[in-house]
Structures are given as C-alpha cells and as structure tokens.
Amino acid sequence: xxxxxxxxxxxxxxxxGLGTLTWGRDTDExxxxxxxxTFWEAGGTLVDTAxxxxxxxxxYLLGKLMDGLVPRRDLIISTKAGSVPDPDRRFDCSRGHLxxxxxxxxxxxxxxxxxxxxxxAFDPDTPLEETLQALDLAVSSGRARYAAVxxxxxxxxxxxxxxxxxxxxxxxxxxxxxxxxxxxxxxxEREVLPAALDLGIGLxxxxxxxxxxxxxxxxxxxxxxxxxxxxxxxxxxxAPYLDxxxxxxxxxxxxxxxGLAVTPLQVALAWVRDRPGVAAPIVGAxxxxxxxxxxxxxxxxxxxxxxxxxxDVSAPVHRYPDHDWSTx
Numbered sequence: 001x002x003x004x005x006x007x008x009x010x011x012x013x014x015x016x017g018l019g020t021l022t023w024g025r026d027t028d029e030x031x032x033x034x035x036x037x038t039f040w041e042a043g044g045t046l047v048d049t050a051x052x053x054x055x056x057x058x059x060y061l062l063g064k065l066m067d068g069l070v071p072r073r074d075l076i077i078s079t080k081a082g083s084v085p086d087p088d089r090r091f092d093c094s095r096g097h098l099x100x101x102x103x104x105x106x107x108x109x110x111x112x113x114x115x116x117x118x119x120x121a122f123d124p125d126t127p128l129e130e131t132l133q134a135l136d137l138a139v140s141s142g143r144a145r146y147a148a149v150x151x152x153x154x155x156x157x158x159x160x161x162x163x164x165x166x167x168x169x170x171x172x173x174x175x176x177x178x179x180x181x182x183x184x185x186x187x188x189e190r191e192v193l194p195a196a197l198d199l200g201i202g203l204x205x206x207x208x209x210x211x212x213x214x215x216x217x218x219x220x221x222x223x224x225x226x227x228x229x230x231x232x233x234x235x236x237x238x239a240p241y242l243d244x245x246x247x248x249x250x251x252x253x254x255x256x257x258x259g260l261a262v263t264p265l266q267v268a269l270a271w272v273r274d275r276p277g278v279a280a281p282i283v284g285a286x287x288x289x290x291x292x293x294x295x296x297x298x299x300x301x302x303x304x305x306x307x308x309x310x311x312d313v314s315a316p317v318h319r320y321p322d323h324d325w326s327t328x
Contacts, residue, residue: 001043001298006279008200009175011115011146013076015273016295017046017204019284024057026234027286032061033069034288040070042295048178048204048282050080050120051105063110072111078204079105080150080178082120082131093123098134102143117144118178121151128156132163132171139172148176148204154191161199176202176279182272183249183314184210184241190318193277202279205272209283209294213241214268216254252313256306269297271310 003012018039023032039047049058059079066072081101082093092098098119106112117138119131135147149160157177164171177196181188181203188203196203209215218238250264257264272281285291302310 001045001295003045004279005202006116006146006175006204007173007196007202009146009173009202011076011175013046013280014044015280016044016269016297017048017078017280017282018044018291019206019282020047020049020058020062021053021284022058022286023049023061024054029061029064031287033065035285035291036062036065036070038288038291039295040074042292042298044295045074046076046078046204046280046282048078050083050118051101051108052080052083052085052120056104056108059105059108063108067110076115077109077111078116078118078148079109079114080118080120081105082123089125091121091123091125093119093121093126093131093134095130095134095137098131099137102134102138106143113143113145115145116148116176117146118148118150118176119152122149122153122156128160129163132160135164135174136171146175147172148174148178150178152177152179152192154195157192157201158195158199161195161201165199174199174201176204178204178206178282180207181205181275181278181281182208182210183214183253183268183310184246186314186316189316190322197277203277204279205281207284208272208281209265209268210241210246210250211238213238213246214250214253214264216250216257216264218242219247219250219254249310249314252310256302256310260300260302260306262300263293265293266297266300267302267306267310269294270300270302271307273297274301274307 001014004015006013049062081098082091084092138144161174164173179188253264253267257267283294
C-alpha cells in the first residue's frame with residue numbers, strides 16, 4: 001500500500017487506515033484478529049483507536065494483537081484522549097486528565113509509546129494553552145511520537161496550530177487532524193481543510209463511506225439485518241444520512257461505479273482518499289471481507305470527469321463569506 005507523509009512531518013502512514021470504533025463491543029477478538037491480519041498483509045500501517053472505544057476494550061484488544069499477531073514495529077498506532085463519560089461535560093482536556101489518560105492507553109496497548117496522539121475534541125472549559133501543553137509533554141517524554149487534534153473546527157485548529165508553531169523547538173507542531181469527511185459530509189471544506197492545508201496539517205477522514213451509506217446497502221427501502229443501520233445502538237448514527245439528499249448522492253456514486261465496473265464503496269473511498277490535504281481515510285470495517293473490499297481501492301484512481309460529476313452532485317452550500325460577495 002502506498003505510504004503518505006502526515007502533514008509537514010516525517011511521519012509516513014498507509015493511505016488507508018484501520019479504525020477500531022466497534023472493537024470490544026461489536027467486534028470480538030476473533031474478528032479483530034482477522035481484520036488486523038488482513039490489513040497488515042495488505043501493507044497497511046495506520047491503526048486508529050481511542051481510550052473510550054469499547055470503554056478501553058479496543059485498545060486492550062489492539063495490544064493483545066500486537067503482542068502475538070502483528071509486530072509493533074510494523075504499525076503506526078494512533079489513539080485519542082479527552083472524551084469522558086460525563087453527560088454534563090463530555091470532554092475533559094485538562095493537562096492532568098489527558099496525561100493520565102495517555103498512561104492508561106499505553107498500559108492497555110502494552111507499549112511504551114504511541115505514534116500519534118490526538119486530543120479527541122475541543123474543551124471549552126480548559127484553556128487551550130493548557131491542553132496543548134499536554135501534547136508537548138507527551139512528545140518530550142517520548143510517550144507520543146507525534147501530536148494531533150480531532151473534531152476541532154476551523155478557528156480552533158488554526159489557533160492551536162499557530163500557537164504550536166510560534167515556539168519551534170519548544171512546542172510540538174500538529175501533525176494531523178481527524179474529522180468526518182465523505183461525499184455525504186463535506187463540511188470540513190468550509191474552513192477546516194483550508195486551515196489544515198495552509199498550516200501543513202494532514203487530514204485523517206473518519207466515516208469516509210458516509211457511515212456505510214455510500215456502499216449502497218441502504219438504497220431504496222433496504223435495511224440489511226446485520227448492518228449498523230439495523231443495530232439498536234448504531235441506528236441513530238446512520239439515520240442522518242438516509243434522507244433524500246443523501247439518496248441522490250448515493251445514486252450518483254452507483255452510476256459512476258457501474259460505468260467504471262467497480263463498486264460504489266470503491267468509488268466513494270477513492271474520491272475522499274485523493275482529495276487535497278487528505279493523508280489517510282480511516283475505515284471501520286465490520287469483518288475481514290468488508291476490509292478486503294475497501295483495501296481493493298488501492299489500484300483505483302477516479303477519472304477527472306467522474307470526480308467533477310461527484311463534486312457537483314454532492315457540493316455543499318457555501319455562500320458568504322466563503323464566496324466573493326459580488327458573485328452572490
């Protein structure tokens with residue numbers, strides 16, 4: 001698999017990443033092992049997790065697999081901290097919580113460092129400088145090799161990255177940012193992606209298949225019984241992308257796939273993988289068969305005319321101030 005630099009850093013990652021959101025909850029140890037082996041044998045390196053996935057079970061499972069199945073040196077391990085099971089707060093990005101959470105992640109993973117450590121989300125109750133100092137301490141102590149943020153909007157990302165760049169050699173620059181990005185969700189193009197491109201930050205898209213909807217499995221009134229859309233706890237996650245607007249985009253993806261003699265999954269994943277600023281979409285496959293289908297996109301590059309057609313049908317409405325006021 002082709003490797004790409006993450007932003008303006010020396011860190012190289014496979015251009016498709018493996019997500020572990022459902023590990024330890026919907027994905028058991030056997031299926032996780034199949035996924036990891038399939039990914040590793042295809043040349044994949046970037047494995048993304050978080051301390052809250054499966055209440056820590058995702059990291060624990062990943063650690064077990066690194067211990068006996070896949071060599072630690074062959075993987076780029078990305079994890080996150082800052083989400084908390086508190087409905088009144090949701091995020092705690094204080095220095096104390098973040099560094100304690102990192103120690104917990106390292107223990108569950110069975111490793112003394114992670115390659116990429118994310119602040120999971122912006123915490124309005126903690127000074128941003130304090131949050132960012134936790135990243136500096138993690139890198140300077142060797143517990144993390146590179147630092148990143150997740151789910152930051154445009155101004156939050158720009159302010160964070162600029163603060164880090166203001167003291168080179170003292171503060172660690174942000175290598176990446178992770179947000180949802182697909183043909184069904186192009187909100188990052190408004191401010192986040194321009195900021196990332198300008199500041200040399202690589203984008204790691206989550207849900208690049210529109211939470212599974214872009215595979216075409218939900219076309220019409222179809223609801224596969226083993227799908228996330230039919231799952232009691234994941235159905236609300238899929239539901240926002242089952243509307244009429246999404247249906248038109250999915251139909252366009254299917255038409256493009258028919259014309260190229262490939263699958264809708266391959267078209268949707270190739271589109272986001274090759275967008276400017278994207279380092280590696282994170283794919284959360286349910287089993288090895290689904291992952292193999294996603295990894296088959298490695299040999300596919302979409303023709304320019306197909307990309308333009310998909311851009312047009314999925315274009316979000318961005319008016320003032322994104323467009324020149326005189327053109328409105």
